Structure formats: C-alpha cells, structure tokens
Amino acid sequence: QVQLVESGGGLVQAGGSLRLSCAVRGRTYALRGMGWFRQAPGKEREFVATISWSGDSVHYADSVKGRFTISRDNAENTVYLQMNSLKPEDAAVYYCARGAISVTGPDPREYDYWGQGTQVTVSS
DSSP, X not given: OEEEEEEOOEEEETTOOEEEEEEEEESOOTTOOEEEEEEOTTSOOEEEEEEOSSSSOEEEOTTTTTTEEEEXXXXXXXXXXXXXXXXXXXXXXXXXXXXXSXXXXXXXXXXXXXXXXXXXXXXX
16 A cells, blocks of 8 residues: 655745655655646646656646756655745645656656645735
C-alpha cells in the first residue's frame, strides 16, 4: 500500500511563501516521478509541477514558473514544493501525486497514487 501525506499548507498574505511537503510511505517510491496538482473551488484540478525520479527533469505550469520550485529528497521519500511570491489566484487545495513512471508530465493519468490534499489560502 502506498500513502502520500501532504503538509505545509496554510494562510499566507500575497507575496509570501509556503513550503509544501509530501511524504511517501510504503513501497515503490523508487524510480517514480512525482507531481503537484491543485484544485480551486469550482475549477478543475490543474497541473502545477513535476519532477523525475533522478531530479534531472522538472516541469512547471506557466502560471507558476519562476515562483515555485519542486524538489525531492529520495533518501527521505519526500517531495517538496517551495512557493514564493504567492498570489490570491494560487489559493487552492494542493495535491501530491506519485507517477506511474520515472519521468512524468502534466497529464494526471500518468499518476497512480494521490494524497489527500493540503489547503493553501492567499489573502490579498
């Protein structure tokens, strides 16, 4: 069984920063890409960022490029999302997802396990 546990969400003022963490528990964290998605009320879930197993390949949604950074610590089975210069439109529930393959992209169908989500609220 695989569990993804997100943490680090909260309330922050516009322009502020948050760091989300996703701890992967169980088997087969190894050799998998990891991703972050988000879903705001009334909107569909959207891709935020992804990182390959090796960390050599990262991709971001255009809306977060230059502000968010995805990273991973394979020794700790943890993936991070550093979010800087937050905007009110970044407010959403953020989900961590484990890829079914080692190099993942923005398609949610490439991910097989999802966390429960962590709320990010940005006040203007």
